[in-house]
Amino acid sequence: MKPFTQAADVLDKELAVKIDGIISAHNGDATQLVGILLDVEAAVERHYIPESAAYYVAQKLGVKPTQVYDVISFYTALHDKPRAKFTLEVCNSAPCRVKDSDKLVETLKRLLNLEVGEVTYDGRFSIEKVPCFGACDVSPAVRVNGVVYGHLDSEERILDMLQQLN
Amino acid sequence: MSKKVCFITRNFGKYDPDSLKSYESIGGFTALRKALKMDGNEIADVLAANGVQGRGGAAYDMGKKWRQAREVKGEHKCVVCNADEGEPGTFKDRELLTNDPFQLLEGMIIAGWSVGADNGYIYMREEYSHLRPRLLSAIAQCEEAGYLGDNILNSGLNYRIHLYSGAGAYVCGEGSALSESIEGKAGRPRMKPPFIKQCGVFHLPTCVNNVESLSLVPPLLLDDEGYYKSQGTEDCPGTKMISVSGNVKNPGVFEVPFGITIREIVYDLAGGMENPEYPLRLVQLGGASGRICAPSQLDTPYTYKGMRQADLTAIGSGAVLVVDERTSVIGFLRMTQEFFSHESCGQCTPCREGNRHIAMLLDKIAAGEHTQKDVDTLKKFADIMSCASLCGLGETAQSALLSAMKRFPEVFAVKEEVAVR
Numbered sequence: 001m002k003p004f005t006q007a008a009d010v011l012d013k014e015l016a017v018k019i020d021g022i023i024s025a026h027n028g029d030a031t032q033l034v035g036i037l038l039d040v041e042a043a044v045e046r047h048y049i050p051e052s053a054a055y056y057v058a059q060k061l062g063v064k065p066t067q068v069y070d071v072i073s074f075y076t077a078l079h080d081k082p083r084a085k086f087t088l089e090v091c092n093s094a095p096c097r098v099k100d101s102d103k104l105v106e107t108l109k110r111l112l113n114l115e116v117g118e119v120t121y122d123g124r125f126s127i128e129k130v131p132c133f134g135a136c137d138v139s140p141a142v143r144v145n146g147v148v149y150g151h152l153d154s155e156e157r158i159l160d161m162l163q164q165l166n
Numbered sequence: 167m168s169k170k171v172c173f174i175t176r177n178f179g180k181y182d183p184d185s186l187k188s189y190e191s192i193g194g195f196t197a198l199r200k201a202l203k204m205d206g207n208e209i210a211d212v213l214a215a216n217g218v219q220g221r222g223g224a225a226y227d228m229g230k231k232w233r234q235a236r237e238v239k240g241e242h243k244c245v246v247c248n249a250d251e252g253e254p255g256t257f258k259d260r261e262l263l264t265n266d267p268f269q270l271l272e273g274m275i276i277a278g279w280s281v282g283a284d285n286g287y288i289y290m291r292e293e294y295s296h297l298r299p300r301l302l303s304a305i306a307q308c309e310e311a312g313y314l315g316d317n318i319l320n321s322g323l324n325y326r327i328h329l330y331s332g333a334g335a336y337v338c339g340e341g342s343a344l345s346e347s348i349e350g351k352a353g354r355p356r357m358k359p360p361f362i363k364q365c366g367v368f369h370l371p372t373c374v375n376n377v378e379s380l381s382l383v384p385p386l387l388l389d390d391e392g393y394y395k396s397q398g399t400e401d402c403p404g405t406k407m408i409s410v411s412g413n414v415k416n417p418g419v420f421e422v423p424f425g426i427t428i429r430e431i432v433y434d435l436a437g438g439m440e441n442p443e444y445p446l447r448l449v450q451l452g453g454a455s456g457r458i459c460a461p462s463q464l465d466t467p468y469t470y471k472g473m474r475q476a477d478l479t480a481i482g483s484g485a486v487l488v489v490d491e492r493t494s495v496i497g498f499l500r501m502t503q504e505f506f507s508h509e510s511c512g513q514c515t516p517c518r519e520g521n522r523h524i525a526m527l528l529d530k531i532a533a534g535e536h537t538q539k540d541v542d543t544l545k546k547f548a549d550i551m552s553c554a555s556l557c558g559l560g561e562t563a564q565s566a567l568l569s570a571m572k573r574f575p576e577v578f579a580v581k582e583e584v585a586v587r
Contacts, residue, residue: 031368033350035331038292067351074352074511075333077292093254094454094501095411098493131336131505132254132454133293136411136487137418146295 011052018043019053023060030061033071037078046082046123047145054080076130084119084126086165089143093132101140104152105129108142111158125165169434173394173405174382175421178265184300186307189268195313197384198272198279202321206236206280209387216386216394217403222248222339222376223452223483224558225470234363235281235373243283244367246374247274248344249290252336253453254505255485258407259377261419263290263297266381267304271327273380275313276387278325281373286327289344292334301329336509340557341366341374343511354513355557378407378484398424402469406481410436412488413444422468429464432488444490448498448574452482454505455562457569458495477572479565495577496532499567503528506563517560520551524567534581541578545571 022039026032036057041049049057049072058065072078090096090105105116108127112120119126135141138150142161149161172178182188189195201209214229235243247270251259262270274286288301305327308314316324330348332338338347342356345367366372386394395403402424408431411417415437422431428449432438439446449459456479459466466476473480489498507521527544530536548564555561571578 031348031350032330034333034347038295038331038333063350070352071333071350074354075292075335077332077334093505094450094489094498095255095487097501098412098487098489098498100492130334131508132252134251134257134260134291136255136257136409139411139417143293 009050009052011050011056015044015050015053016056019056019060023057028061030063033057033061033063033068034075034078036061037068037071041078042145045085047085047087048079048082051080082123085124086126086144088125088127089130089133090127091132091135091139091141091143092129095132095136096139096141099139100153104140104142104158107155107158111155111162169422169426169430171397171405171421171423173385173389173397173421174262174378174407175266176385177269178261181268183265183267184303186268186304186311193388194268195272197387198275198313199319200387201276201279202319202323206282207233209276209280209383210236212387213383218379218382218386219470219481220376221378221382221406221484222374223253223455225480225482228375228379231363231373231375232277232280235283235371238364238371240371242285243281243371243373245274245277245281245283245286246341246344246348246367246372247286247288247377247380248339248341248374249288249294249377250332250339250344251291251294251377251483252339253455253483253485255411255450255453255487256409256483257411258409258419258484260294260297262377262381262407263294263301267297267301268308269384270377270381271304271308271313273383274327275308275318275323275325276383277373277375277380279321279323283373284324284326286325287348287367288327288329289332289338289348290329291332291338295331298329298331305329335511336505337511337557337559340559341372343557344374345372354511355559357556399467399469401471406468406484408468408484408486410486410488412486413440413446413490413492414438414488415440424469425467425472427465427467428459428486431468431486432464436486436488439488439490441490444492446488447491447493448489448495448570450487450489450498450502450566451485452479453485453487454502455479455559455565456482456485457565458498458573460573463573477569495570495574496528499570500525500528500532502566506559510559510563514554514556514560516551516554517556517563520547520555520560521563523547524551524564528567531578536578536580538580541571541580544578 058068135148141150210229210232218228219225337343338353341362343353347353470480510517512518
């Protein structure tokens with residue numbers, strides 16, 4: 001199978017080993033594709049699935065690359081482009097919005113000097129608005145690489161949260 | 167009537183959720199031993215006799231569901247535990263998965279025995295991925311101890327449980343989209359029929375249940391004294407887990423008897439409004455796809471029938487979102503609409519286009535630039551979406567809007583100068 005772009009995109013050997021481990025942790029089961037891709041994404045520092053990795057997963061599981069890309073493009077939690085090391089996912093659903101998560105977004109934008117969807121020049125931070133992740137009891141909340149930080153209703157707490165990210 | 171009860175949540179904090187031994191020490195798996203001596207239909211009868219309805223949102227009669235699943239012919243069948251809790255404002259399943267994973271597994275094995283399935287699938291949302299290790303370890307411990315695998319406890323039941331992950335798609339909470347996702351594909355809902363009960367995961371007959379529904383089964387089978395039935399009201403017995411969020415003092419998960427009023431939920435359990443300066447404006451029940459309750463309806467009893475009579479969502483996912491006067495009705499509707507515009511999978515036209523156009527009309531209303539024709543179009547589109555969408559997402563996406571149009575008509579009133587133009 002030949003990747004559809006001409007740009008050199010060679011699979012990092014270290015990542016290939018990690019992917020092998022992820023696939024065997026899922027018993028090489030092709031129906032676990034969604035879970036496998038999530039784990040691959042978590043193993044990449046910039047939290048995305050490089051094209052070479054997508055093709056490698058397809059080949060290893062014996063599925064078509066189109067199926068892998070159908071899945072990557074369908075699900076919000078999967079990405080085909082590099083993201084920040086720490087993507088601050090702010091809940092944008094009503095339970096957090098009525099607790100003024102808009103103010104939380106504004107504060108984050110000001111503190112990081114960043115617009116929603118942008119990545120800081122060093123690739124460390126970005127801000128995204130996401131649907132409810134079930135932390136409504138601690139709203140307004142932010143989720144970063146799977147960890148939820150709640151009660152972010154003051155600048156002090158927001159700064160505290162940012163300092164914990166390293 | 168006591169306002170807080172412990173039936174489904176009876177094990178919370180009583181055992182170490184990472185240890186099977188600890189679960190067994192508080193009587194874990196006695197319900198399974200009892201169930202394995204019963205006939206599958208008898209188990210379904212227990213559910214039916216207690217009037218249990220599904221806890222995911224659709225409120226389908228659970229005894230009936232299991233009996234139908236049992237009757238479907240097929241060499242292989244499966245049970246799916248829907249842990250895709252994507253309905254905004256709902257986090258009760260998170261508590262069950264965190265505090266009592268073994269009770270859920272026990273419920274799933276009993277479901278497998280009752281309907282005659284050989285595989286069980288837990289489909290858990292990506293947002294709860296931190297709970298994956300706990301569940302995987304719980305499954306492994308059950309396999310080791312012989313509660314899963316071949317010939318479970320010498321009953322002849324062969325049954326395995328597999329954990330699958332979602333990846334942030336609300337639509338995957340819908341049965342057929344969920345089935346597609348478990349098969350390793352994009353979660354686009356299928357055309358129905360055939361229904362999931364005949365042709366679901368891997369095109370096998372599939373019985374889909376919510377986390378709370380399955381977790382309810384073990385305590386119910388052991389409930390010889392009829393405690394569950396003694397709770398709630400006569401026409402709606404039992405208890406329910408609710409998630410309270412929004413502008414209240416103590417948001418959180420509570421187990422309540424049916425029949426409690428919405429007022430008691432907001433002011434007693436959740437401690438009332440967080441800021442006394444801002445009184446309650448509305449309560450949304452059942453998540454983003456739920457209807458809106460006006461302050462005048464707060465004394466409605468929280469039962470399937472009571473809610474239906476008051477033209478509210480009949481329990482739904484059990485979400486109770488309390489909103490105070492800092493958020494306007496139209497502002498709230500736009501938040502809900504943003505969610506559905508984002509989550510529509512785009513497969514069918516009514517949902518894909520309907521959401522887009524309704525979002526535009528809501529913007530117009532928020533700016534006060536709408537005419538009566540816009541309001542009529544809004545209602546028409548919302549009605550079309552509810553009748554003509556492919557799956558439950560599109561069918562229920564406009565519940566909040568349609569109920570708001572009934573309960574807060576002044577919000578949609580046309581300003582005079584616009585009417586003249």
